[in-house]
Amino acid sequence: MCPNVVIRYGRLISPKYGDGVSSPTVSLTGEELPNARLVSLLVFGERDVPDPQYTLFNMQWGQIMTHDMSMLAGSTQSTKHATRCCTDDGKLVSKSEAHKTCYPILIPKNDPAFSQVQIDCLNFVRTLTDQDQNCDNSHIQAEQLTVVTAFMDLSLVYGNSEQQNQPIRAFQGGRMVVVERDGYEWPPQASNATSSCEAQTRDEICYLTGDVRTNQNPGLAILQIILLREHNRIADVLQHLNPHWDDELTFQEARRINIAQYQHISYYEWLPIFLGTENMLKNRLIYKTKPGSYVNDYDPTIDPSVLNSHATAAFRYFHSQIEGRLDLISEIRSSTGALRLSDWFNRPAIIEANDNYDSLTRGHATQPEELTDINFDAEIKHFLFRMNRPFGQDLRAIDIQRNRDHGLASYNDYREFCGLRRAHDWNDFLDLISPESVAQLQSLYSTIEDVDLTVGGSLEAHVEGALAGPTFLCILTEQFFRTRVGDRYFYEEGEKDVAFSRGQLSEIRKASIARLICDNSNHIQTIQPSAFLRVSKTNELTSCSNIPIVDLSQWKDLSVPNIQYHHYKDYGLKK
Ligand code: HEM
Numbered sequence: 001m002c003p004n005v006v007i008r009y010g011r012l013i014s015p016k017y018g019d020g021v022s023s024p025t026v027s028l029t030g031e032e033l034p035n036a037r038l039v040s041l042l043v044f045g046e047r048d049v050p051d052p053q054y055t056l057f058n059m060q061w062g063q064i065m066t067h068d069m070s071m072l073a074g075s076t077q078s079t080k081h082a083t084r085c086c087t088d089d090g091k092l093v094s095k096s097e098a099h100k101t102c103y104p105i106l107i108p109k110n111d112p113a114f115s116q117v118q119i120d121c122l123n124f125v126r127t128l129t130d131q132d133q134n135c136d137n138s139h140i141q142a143e144q145l146t147v148v149t150a151f152m153d154l155s156l157v158y159g160n161s162e163q164q165n166q167p168i169r170a171f172q173g174g175r176m177v178v179v180e181r182d183g184y185e186w187p188p189q190a191s192n193a194t195s196s197c198e199a200q201t202r203d204e205i206c207y208l209t210g211d212v213r214t215n216q217n218p219g220l221a222i223l224q225i226i227l228l229r230e231h232n233r234i235a236d237v238l239q240h241l242n243p244h245w246d247d248e249l250t251f252q253e254a255r256r257i258n259i260a261q262y263q264h265i266s267y268y269e270w271l272p273i274f275l276g277t278e279n280m281l282k283n284r285l286i287y288k289t290k291p292g293s294y295v296n297d298y299d300p301t302i303d304p305s306v307l308n309s310h311a312t313a314a315f316r317y318f319h320s321q322i323e324g325r326l327d328l329i330s331e332i333r334s335s336t337g338a339l340r341l342s343d344w345f346n347r348p349a350i351i352e353a354n355d356n357y358d359s360l361t362r363g364h365a366t367q368p369e370e371l372t373d374i375n376f377d378a379e380i381k382h383f384l385f386r387m388n389r390p391f392g393q394d395l396r397a398i399d400i401q402r403n404r405d406h407g408l409a410s411y412n413d414y415r416e417f418c419g420l421r422r423a424h425d426w427n428d429f430l431d432l433i434s435p436e437s438v439a440q441l442q443s444l445y446s447t448i449e450d451v452d453l454t455v456g457g458s459l460e461a462h463v464e465g466a467l468a469g470p471t472f473l474c475i476l477t478e479q480f481f482r483t484r485v486g487d488r489y490f491y492e493e494g495e496k497d498v499a500f501s502r503g504q505l506s507e508i509r510k511a512s513i514a515r516l517i518c519d520n521s522n523h524i525q526t527i528q529p530s531a532f533l534r535v536s537k538t539n540e541l542t543s544c545s546n547i548p549i550v551d552l553s554q555w556k557d558l559s560v561p562n563i564q565y566h567h568y569k570d571y572g573l574k575k
């Protein structure tokens with residue numbers, strides 16, 4: 001297992017593991033970098049401001065894409081780290097006992113939350129690098145590893161290898177394994193529920209899918225279920241259209257269609273909200289196409305792996321959109337209650353209680369996400385993975401610590417890399433960052449060169465039409481260009497060995513998040529046509545029967561035996 005996440009612009013401190021707990025907090029100038037929790041507290045707010053335009057599904061789809069593209073090696077992304085850098089009662093473990101990958105976040109004195117409960121230490125385990133795996137490594141800096149395929153191939157549904165896929169594939173009718181409860185299909189049970197979830201018994205609901213993070217929060221699990229049910233829905237239609245197809249052909253074609261719809265929704269419905277339609281057109285991330293026309297932009301020289309600056313900084317800015325209250329909404333769109341996010345981390349059983357699967361789905365399509373700004377909801381800033389304790393972890397502090405763990409170049413370096421003006425003194429940041437934020441930075445960092453990318457980038461004023469400032473926008477645009485152009489199997493590609501027919505492609509282009517919700521909820525009848533956008537005069541609730549359908553009859557009696565499916569081995573981690 002050798003690198004897939006690449007540092008393109010690494011800060012020149014050695015990210016080789018040092019002496020455990022005290023590893024690199026030292027900046028370029030040899031000064032201490034300001035404590036990550038302190039930066040989280042002082043630079044970022046936690047005001048809960050709803051975004052008038054976008055629904056919570058808009059946030060949630062982003063987490064799905066994130067999980068498809070990257071998962072840092074060695075991080076379980078839950079409370080249950082095998083490596084413990086803090087004791088049970090929140091004290092630093094002694095240096096001699098700390099594992100070399102320990103890099104805990106120390107709690108500053110007078111912390112408004114953690115000082116109440118005498119917690120001094122938040123667990124943090126460094127990402128494994130190629131140097132840990134003894135990969136041949138001629139460059140000076142270590143490179144962090146990811147354990148999922150970088151391509152947008154729904155690896156979170158199907159797994160990242162034949163081995164991961166095998167136990168969740170039914171090998172019948174092209175279907176994935178599901179279990180039936182109350183007449184509906186759900187993902188199979190994880191074999192180790194008490195460690196994969198916060199489950200009390202082995203029988204408590206804990207889902208097994210292609211990605212171990214599935215159970216992390218209810219909205220994420222719901223989208224995983226929607227995408228799983230969509231696979232089986234497609235497989236059933238294909239079998240009906242083509243009874244002579246065997247399991248393998250049906251499975252691979254259903255998977256291919258599911259991935260194509262998801263790529264279409266991601267590039268044409270979701271990404272324009274973040275990156276701006278004009279910016280995407282200009283940078284050839286999307287095209288104004290005729291219904292059945294191809295975009296032949298595959299380029300084998302483009303490296304499609306995920307940029308470290310993308311996974312560790314830019315794409316995490318959208319943690320700001322997370323809402324800590326999940327509304328339960330009825331079919332007539334009235335509230336029937338709400339869940340507190342931190343009560344339900346890694347406890348998916350709540351989804352199958354009462355009408356919650358549908359009520360939460362309507363809630364996510366109705367309630368606003370939080371404004372994309374410098375505020376991060378208290379539920380993830382003080383209560384992440386809290387379980388039954390009074391406080392949990394701080395996702396914003398984790399993001400900052402991860403930025404340093406990976407040795408990313410500084411905010412100022414990335415400004416220059418992205419063609420902006422390099423700052424020479426604090427005032428030079430004022431072109432994009434508010435005077436209040438610059439003053440906070442100046443009080444915390446000893447030099448402008450030390451400001452972390454994840455911090456500076458999150459403070460920039462947004463580019464018009466986009467939900468990010470110019471530095472993050474530059475990184476995100478570069479990433480999503482590579483993700484499509486570096487993927488030979490991207491759904492718009494017309495190369496004959498891999499292409500959909502023109503008729504099929506024009507059907508795929510009708511896919512929408514609204515249709516996915518209609519087809520894969522239990523019994524939702526109405527939805528707005530653009531479900532990433534809130535209901536409005538131009539986006540009114542309507543019957544599901546009015547939402548365009550991808551007509552799968554285009555796949556009838558298809559003579560496809562020669563098609564090249566992309567199998568897992570094609571996307572295997574690089575040597
Ligand atoms: C309730 C929603 C979410 C929760 C609780 C959550 C939580 C987390 C946690 C715990 C991590 C691991 C941090 C680390 O150890 O470094 C993480 C990573 C990450 N998150 Fe989120 N997140 C959420 C939504 C999102 C959204 C909406 C996006 C983007 C649109 C996003 C983007 C990322 C990225 C890019 C990573 C790094 C992934 C990797 O490379 O392994 N997350 N998140």
Ligand SMILES: [Ca+2]
Nearest residue numbers: 068149151155
């Ligand atoms: Ca993937």
